[in-house]
Each structure stands twice: as structure tokens, then as C-alpha cells.
Amino acid sequence: MSAVIEKHDHHHGPQKGVLRWLFTTNHKDIGTLYLWFSFLMFLTGGAMAMGIRAELFEPGLQLMDPIRYNQLVTMHGLIMIFGGVMPAFVGLANWLIPMQVGAPDMALPRMNNLSFWLLPAAFTILLSTAFMEGGMPGFGWTFYAPLSTNYPNIAYFVFAIHIMGISSIMGSINVIVTIMNMRAPGMTLMKMPLFVWSWLITAYLLIAVMPVLAGAVTMLLMDAYFGTSFFDAAGGGDPVLFQHIFWFFGHPEVYIMILPAFGITSHIISTFSRKPLFGHSSMVYAMVSIAVLSFVVWAHHMFTVGMPLAAELFFMWATMVIAIPTGVKVFNWVATIFKGSITYETPMLFAIAFVVLFTIGGFSGLMLAITPADFQYHDTYFVVAHFHYVLVPGAVFSIMAAVYYWLPKWTGNMYDEKMGKLHFWLSFIGVNVTFFPQHFVGLAGMPRRYADYALQFAEWNAVSSVGAFLFGLSQLLFLYIVVKAVFAGKKATAQVWDGARGLEWTVDSPAPYHTFEIPPKVKG
Amino acid sequence: MESKSNIHQKYYVPEQSSIPIIFAFAALLVGFGAANAITGNGTIMLWVGMIAVVGTLAFWWSIITKESQAGLDTPQLNNSYVYGMAWFIFSEVMFFFAFFGALFYIRNIAIPWLGGEGPTAKGLAGELLWPDFEPTWPPMITPEQSLLGENAVTKGPAENMYLHSIRDLGTWLPLWNTIVLLSSSATVHVAHLALKENNRKRFNFWLGITVALAFIFVILQAVEYYEAYAHLGLTLNSGVYGTTFFMLTGFHGMHVLIGGIFLLTQLMRSANYNHFTDKEHFGFEAASWYWHFVDVVWVCLFFFVYIL
Ligand code: HEM
Numbered sequence: 001m002s003a004v005i006e007k008h009d010h011h012h013g014p015q016k017g018v019l020r021w022l023f024t025t026n027h028k029d030i031g032t033l034y035l036w037f038s039f040l041m042f043l044t045g046g047a048m049a050m051g052i053r054a055e056l057f058e059p060g061l062q063l064m065d066p067i068r069y070n071q072l073v074t075m076h077g078l079i080m081i082f083g084g085v086m087p088a089f090v091g092l093a094n095w096l097i098p099m100q101v102g103a104p105d106m107a108l109p110r111m112n113n114l115s116f117w118l119l120p121a122a123f124t125i126l127l128s129t130a131f132m133e134g135g136m137p138g139f140g141w142t143f144y145a146p147l148s149t150n151y152p153n154i155a156y157f158v159f160a161i162h163i164m165g166i167s168s169i170m171g172s173i174n175v176i177v178t179i180m181n182m183r184a185p186g187m188t189l190m191k192m193p194l195f196v197w198s199w200l201i202t203a204y205l206l207i208a209v210m211p212v213l214a215g216a217v218t219m220l221l222m223d224a225y226f227g228t229s230f231f232d233a234a235g236g237g238d239p240v241l242f243q244h245i246f247w248f249f250g251h252p253e254v255y256i257m258i259l260p261a262f263g264i265t266s267h268i269i270s271t272f273s274r275k276p277l278f279g280h281s282s283m284v285y286a287m288v289s290i291a292v293l294s295f296v297v298w299a300h301h302m303f304t305v306g307m308p309l310a311a312e313l314f315f316m317w318a319t320m321v322i323a324i325p326t327g328v329k330v331f332n333w334v335a336t337i338f339k340g341s342i343t344y345e346t347p348m349l350f351a352i353a354f355v356v357l358f359t360i361g362g363f364s365g366l367m368l369a370i371t372p373a374d375f376q377y378h379d380t381y382f383v384v385a386h387f388h389y390v391l392v393p394g395a396v397f398s399i400m401a402a403v404y405y406w407l408p409k410w411t412g413n414m415y416d417e418k419m420g421k422l423h424f425w426l427s428f429i430g431v432n433v434t435f436f437p438q439h440f441v442g443l444a445g446m447p448r449r450y451a452d453y454a455l456q457f458a459e460w461n462a463v464s465s466v467g468a469f470l471f472g473l474s475q476l477l478f479l480y481i482v483v484k485a486v487f488a489g490k491k492a493t494a495q496v497w498d499g500a501r502g503l504e505w506t507v508d509s510p511a512p513y514h515t516f517e518i519p520p521k522v523k524g
Numbered sequence: 525m526e527s528k529s530n531i532h533q534k535y536y537v538p539e540q541s542s543i544p545i546i547f548a549f550a551a552l553l554v555g556f557g558a559a560n561a562i563t564g565n566g567t568i569m570l571w572v573g574m575i576a577v578v579g580t581l582a583f584w585w586s587i588i589t590k591e592s593q594a595g596l597d598t599p600q601l602n603n604s605y606v607y608g609m610a611w612f613i614f615s616e617v618m619f620f621f622a623f624f625g626a627l628f629y630i631r632n633i634a635i636p637w638l639g640g641e642g643p644t645a646k647g648l649a650g651e652l653l654w655p656d657f658e659p660t661w662p663p664m665i666t667p668e669q670s671l672l673g674e675n676a677v678t679k680g681p682a683e684n685m686y687l688h689s690i691r692d693l694g695t696w697l698p699l700w701n702t703i704v705l706l707s708s709s710a711t712v713h714v715a716h717l718a719l720k721e722n723n724r725k726r727f728n729f730w731l732g733i734t735v736a737l738a739f740i741f742v743i744l745q746a747v748e749y750y751e752a753y754a755h756l757g758l759t760l761n762s763g764v765y766g767t768t769f770f771m772l773t774g775f776h777g778m779h780v781l782i783g784g785i786f787l788l789t790q791l792m793r794s795a796n797y798n799h800f801t802d803k804e805h806f807g808f809e810a811a812s813w814y815w816h817f818v819d820v821v822w823v824c825l826f827f828f829v830y831i832l
Pocket residue numbers: 142254255257258300301319320322323326361362363364365366368369370374377378379383386387390391394395
């Protein structure tokens with residue numbers, strides 16, 4: 001293959017008008033579609049969260065009946081996970097992986113477009129239940145049987161999940177094939193940027209567990225409408241079986257939502273510490289072992305269902321073992337920062353906050369992993385605090401960090417740094433004020449998924465709600481900053497950040513519509 | 525400008541296309557329509573969606589075939605298809621894994637616990653809830669039935685699908701199904717060898733046999749289902765045994781049908797259009813991998829659903 005980079009006018013730029021977005025096969029266009037879709041879903045799910053926090057602002061029922069409350073909690077979870085976090089990461093993968101491995105595009109561009117457009121289809125089905133008799137699903141994002149099998153409109157939910165799953169599987173196949181088959185010459189696996197590595201592992205997890213989720217919802221549908229007995233003890237089945245299948249999907253799913261964040265954080269911390277990442281290969285091994293272990297810890301979500309002692313112990317220890325590779329990653333980030341010449345641009349602020357706050361979530365996870373302790377914590381707000389710490393200042397912060405970090409590459413314009421910092425501090429304060437008090441009420445025994453609560457929890461819930469409104473409103477600032485950078489701003493250089501390394505920083509900003517039609521040579 | 529040789533080396537990135545979004549819309553119709561149909565809100569949307577899905581898929585594949593005939597697919601692009609197919613099959617493996625997992629859990633944990641074993645409060649479920657339930661596999665009497673007798677909603681089957689006496693071996697359909705499917709795996713392999721030797725006649729012949737075997741399997745399976753419903757009192761609603769039996773064999777049967785159609789398409793490509801060469805025949809290879817996968821699933825089914 002020729003190493004000479006030639007200019008060619010064979011490919012035109014983007015088509016004009018809306019058809020460009022509907023019919024596109026370009027990874028950058030599709031990445032943009034994913035990211036905007038995800039933002040729309042964040043706003044939708046966020047609005048629901050505002051509803052939840054408004055109801056919980058004080059004890060008693062003020063704004064809605066418990067059924068509506070349950071629907072909001074359920075849809076908030078489903079939308080944030082399947083519509084917000086996952087599509088945002090896929091959008092980043094689309095934008096970055098081809099550029100980072102020196103490929104002209106994703107390996108299967110038309111399927112790539114299909115993966116995206118299936119998402120609006122799926123969410124149309126899911127959200128249309130709002131206008132049906134019986135309303136939206138209200139059985140929690142974990143849709144435990146037999147609660148869910150007795151719910152109206154579960155069929156619509158099931159097919160929505162199926163379509164989301166197909167979208168995820170196709171997207172992941174595309175990612176894996178791109179990485180395995182489209183790397184520029186000289187880019188060996190161990191030279192691959194960590195974001196690419198994190199997505200390779202994530203895609204593998206997705207292909208392994210999304211079909212299991214499809215199996216779970218299929219069984220649910222059969223039980224609900226066709227008289228099978230998977231989860232019905234009267235016929236010889238077992239509701240606990242549902243939980244096993246669900247969490248066999250569910251636990252790897254939480255890593256699906258954090259591994260790409262690990263990749264992003266590694267890039268940003270290294271760039272703004274102006275040092276190569278400490279322990280590049282140990283980062284890879286850590287992610288691989290996290291992925292492998294994530295298949296054998298699922299029952300830590302079910303300590304209280306009545307498993308044999310041996311199973312309780314096994315899942316407790318297996319869960320704790322994950323703390324080791326996770327610890328390796330955190331130490332590597334800290335070691336990278338150590339003695340670096342650090343500057344605190346917005347992406348770096350988000351990345352540092354990620355390291356600190358994600359670690360808090362990891363610690364509360366360890367507390368939950370202790371079986372006898374979890375008997376106390378399970379289904380309380382402590383669990384809610386745990387997973388919001390790993391998901392909001394974890395996954396979501398990393399997405400925002402990534403947007404700030406790569407936005408100049410995408411748009412050619414720098415964002416407004418002052419506004420970015422303001423957005424960071426408002427988000428940082430908002431997130432902690434929202435979720436830290438939930439540890440307290442959780443430890444004091446406040447159960448999750450209720451519209452009302454005992455008087456003793458009133459103060460911290462009010463605090464939490466105030467934090468939530470602050471956090472929610474600050475995200476409008478984010479929208480403003482991004483839109484502004486799309487249309488105007490200081491012109492960005494190709495390198496953008498002086499410490500940035502990697503192929504994507506060798507092409508112009510904004511990145512040309514087609515990059516690396518002829519693969520670059522990757523040196524030493 | 526670039527030289528001609530460079531164009532051919534370049535990875536083929538297709539121009540923009542209207543098929544994917546049409547397909548996504550068709551999927552929306554199928555999903556929404558299926559939910560409508562199941563909840564008794566009419567089947568029109570489902571049918572329209574199905575037709576649209578099949579139509580767009582066929583069109584999509586015909587385009588891919590045209591592109592490959594036009595020589596647009598470099599070895600690298602072919603490699604993408606190879607990897608893509610392999611990972612797709614892996615996803616299918618995991619789908620079946622969920623159902624086999626359910627079967628193992630029910631057999632080894634759920635049923636014994638319903639019968640009074642179990643980790644917590646020994647015998648609680650058995651003594652208090654279902655005192656007369658016999659924890660055997662297959663459970664011919666469901667827990668509910670052990671309590672309510674004839675008034676139970678979920679009753680066990682009258683008969684099951686296991687081989688009861690060695691004398692019935694000759695008329696035991698699962699055995700014949702196994703023979704049919706295993707030999708079809710062999711014939712598809714023979715066809716592949718023939719194609720590699722560029723012996724087109726033999727390739728078409730053996731591929732034809734394979735397709736025929738595929739459809740024989742589907743027919744035998746249909747007969748088995750008919751027998752179960754009409755004579756054995758074994759239905760989808762016969763407790764967990766009926767549930768796991770029909771769901772596992774049903775999904776497998778669906779995959780046989782899809783694999784059969786997949787192979788048939790390749791046969792038509794070869795016989796009518798003379799596609800494929802001894803070196804390049806990915807469409808056929810993909811179909812044959814899929815076929816071997818379906819075969820392996822059947823072997824597992826045969827052991828865990830019909831024998832053990
Ligand atoms: C050190 C690593 C971690 C450990 C030891 C851990 C442990 C646990 C345990 C034991 C539970 C169950 C608590 C209960 O329901 O009683 C739990 C719940 C949860 N964890 Fe983690 N976790 C870890 C990291 C993560 C990460 C990285 C994520 C996501 C990015 C995550 C997301 C969740 C979610 C969403 C739930 C709640 C699910 C639900 O019931 O709705 N965890 N975690």
C-alpha cells in the first residue's frame with residue numbers, strides 16, 4: 001500500500017440539506033447524529049429526573065400519584081442508559097475510532113447508519129406508551145418479573161428493547177471490525193490509543209450480553225402473553241431466574257457504560273499533564289480483566305433473594321476482586337498527573353473530577369459488595385447514591401470531558417473556556433449536592449422507588465432536590481457552549497492542545513469530511 | 525489525481541444510501557406492529573412492516589452482491605465481512621446461551637427448590653406452598669396442579685418427548701432430525717470442497733441436497749409439534765417443560781429456516797447467475813458457517829432437551 005499521502009477530488013464533501021443526515025454513510029456525520037440524539041435523550045430523561053426530585057422535595061404526595069412517579073423513575077433509567085449514555089459513547093466511537101486508527105471510515109458504513117436510525121425507532125415505540133391506555137412502563141429499569149409481566153403495554157417495551165439491542169449489536173460489530181481490520185500499517189494492538197482499546201472491549205461485552213437481554217425480554221413477553229412459565233412458580237419456573245438472566249446482562253452493562261470513560265480519561269489526563277500515560281499496557285490488561293470478571297459477579301445485585309451461602313460468598317469475593325484492576329487504573333491516572341506540568345482546561349477539570357468522584361462510587365460499590373452489609377443497604381438510597389456516583393460524575397462527566405476535548409477538532413472552533421469552567425463548577429457542585437446526601441438517607445434506611453418517605457429524611461431530600469435542579473439547569477449552559485462553538489469561536493489549530501498525541505491531532509481542525517483514505521504510516 | 529491501482533487498493537466506502545433509514549422505519553413498523561398484534565390491536569402494521577423488512581433486506585443484499593461482482597470489494601473489505609459474520613454468529617450463540625441457561629437453572633435449581641430443597645429455611649417452599657409437588661424432570665405435574673388438581677390453570681403435559689423404550693427408536697423423530705441435520709452439515713462441507721476445486725456442477729448438487737435436508741428438518745419439526753399438540757397434550761403452556769421445550773426447539777427451528785433460506789439464496793446465485801469463484805465465495809461461506817452453528821445448537825438441544 002502506498003505510503004504517499006495524495007490529494008484526491010474523487011470524493012465530494014457532504015451533500016447539502018437534510019438528506020445528508022438521513023442517508024449518510026460518513027462516520028463523522030453518524031457520530032454527530034448519535035451525539036445529538038443522546039443529548040436530546042439526556043434532556044428528556046433529565047426532565048423526568050426533575051419531576052422525580054420535585055416530588056421528593058418534601059414528604060407527602062404533591063405533584064403526582066405513585067403510579068406516575070414509578071413511571072418517571074422507570075423511564076428516567078431506561079432513557080438515560082439506553083438513550084443517553086450508550087448512544088453518546090457510540091457517537092464518540094464513530095467520530096474517533098476511524099481517526100485514531102487511521103482508517104477512512106467505519107468498516108461497514110451503511111450498517112453504521114442503520115445502527116443509528118434504529119434508535120429513534122426504538123424510542124418512538126417506548127415513548128409512545130405515554131399516550132396509550134395504561135401508560136408508560138412503571139416497573140423499574142430492571143423490569144423484574146412478575147411485576148413486569150403483569151404490567152400493561154409491556155409488549156411495546158419488549159420490542160423497543162429488541163430494536164435497541166439490534167442497534168447496539170450492529171454498532172459493536174462495526175467497532176470491532178473497524179479495529180481489527182482497518183488499522184493503519186504499523187499500528188499494532190499495543191500501540192492502539194486507549195479509547196480504541198476501551199471500545200474494543202466494550203463492543204465485545206455488548207455483543208456478549210445484548211443477546212442475553214433479548215432473551216430475557218423474550219421470555220418476559222412469552223410469560224405475559226403466551227402462557228409460558230419461565231418466571232412463574234405455579235408452572236415450575238422461578239422469578240429469581242429472571243433476576244439471574246437480567247443481571248447476567250446488567251452487570252456487564254454497567255461496565256459497558258464505564259469502560260469508554262476510562263479510555264477518554266486516560267487521553268485527557270495525559271494531554272493536560274503533558275506526560276505520556278503512566279502504565280499504558282497495564283491499563284489495557286486492567287480493562288481486559290475487568291471485562292472478564294464482569295461476567296462472574298452478577299449476583300451481587302441479588303444478595304437478598306435467598307441464594308446458598310457458597311454463592312453469596314463467591315459473588316462477594318469475585319466482586320471485590322474487580323477493585324484490583326480498577327485500583328490499577330486509578331493509580332495510573334494519579335501517577336500520570338504526578339509531577340506533570342498541568343493546566344486545568346475544562347476537559348481536564350472534568351477528567352480530574354471523574355477520577356475523584358468515580359472512585360467514591362467505587363468505594364461505595366465495595367461496601368455494597370460485602371454481603372452481610374448489603375442486606376442492610378440493598379434497595380435503599382445508598383445504592384442509588386452508589387450508581388449515580390459512577391454514572392453521573394463517572395460516565396456522564398467523561399462524555400462532557402470528551403466533548404470539550406474533541407470539540408475543536410470536530411468544529412474547528414475553540415469553545416468558550418470561561419463558560420466551560422463555569423459549566424464544570426456548576427455541574428460539580430450540583431452533582432455532589434444531589435447525590436452525596438443520598439448516602440446518608442440510604443444508610444439511615446430510606447428505601448428507593450417510593451414517591452413518599454418518612455419525615456426523618458426530609459432535610460437531606462430537600463438538599464438533594466436543590467442540587468438536582470442546579471445540575472439540571474447547568475446543562476442548558478452546556479448546550480449553549482456547544483452550539484456557540486459549532487458556529488463561532490477562536491479558530492483551532494490541528495494540534496489543538498499542545499500536549500495532545502495521536503493521529504486525530506495530525507489532521508486539520510475541523511477534521512476534513514474524509515480522513516485517511518490512504519492509511520498513514522504509524523512510526524515506532 | 526491518483527493512479528488506477530490506488531483506486532483498487534482503497535477501502536470501499538459506499539456513497540450515501542437511502543436503504544438503512546428505510547429499513548429502520550420498517551423495523552419500527554415491525555416492532556410496533558408486533559406489539560399491536562400481541563395486545564389485540566390489529567395486525568396490519570405488522571404485515572406491512574414485515575414486507576418492508578424483507579423487501580429492503582433483499583434489495584440491500586442485491587446491492588452488496590452487485591458491488592462484489594463489480595470488483596469493489598478488496599480483500600480488506602472481504603475481511604470486514606468475515607469478521608462481521610463471525611461476531612454476528614457469536615451474538616446468536618449468546619442468545620441461545622440465555623435459553624439454555626434458563627433450562628439449566630430450572631432443572632437444577634428451581635425444580636428441586638420447589639420440591640422442598642434449597643438454601644434458606646429448608647423445605648419452606650415445599651412444605652408450605654407445594655407440599656405434594658414431586659421435583660422430577662420433566663415435571664409432568666406442575667406445582668400448581670399438585671395443589672389444585674384439575675382446577676389448576678397451568679397443568680403439566682400428558683406425555684413428554686423423551687425416548688421411552690428402545691423399541692421406539694425407529695419412530696423417534698428427534699433421532700431422525702439429528703441424522704438429517706448432521707448429514708446436512710457434511711453435505712454443505714462437500715459442496716464447499718467442490719467449489720474450491722471449481723467444480724460448479726458438484727457444488728450446486730451438494731448445496732441443493734443441503735437445502736433439501738434443511739427443509740426436511742423443518743417439516744419433521746412441524747410434524748413433531750403437531751404430534752405434541754394433537755396427541756401428547758404437550759403445549760407451550762404445559763408448565764416449565766412445555767415452556768423450555770417449545771422455546772428452545774422453536775428458536776432453533778426458526779434459525780434452521782433462516783439458514784435454509786440463506787443457503788437457498790446462495791444456490792440460486794450460483795445456479796442462475798454463476799456467481800462465486802474458487803477463491804471468492806464469501807456469501808456461501810457465511811451461509812455455511814451459519815449452518816454449522818445451527819447444527820451445533822441442535823446437538824446441544826438433542827442432548828439436553830431430548831436425552832438427558
Ligand atoms: C468497584 C466497582 C464496583 C462495585 C464493587 C460495585 C458493586 C455494586 C453492588 C454490590 C451493587 C448492588 C447493590 C444492591 O442492589 O444492593 C451495585 C449496584 C449498582 N452498580 Fe455498582 N459496583 C461497582 C462499580 C460500578 C460501576 C462502574 C457502575 C456503572 C458505571 C455501577 C453501576 C451500578 C448500578 C447501576 C447499580 C444498581 C442497579 C440497580 O439495582 O438498579 N457500579 N454495585
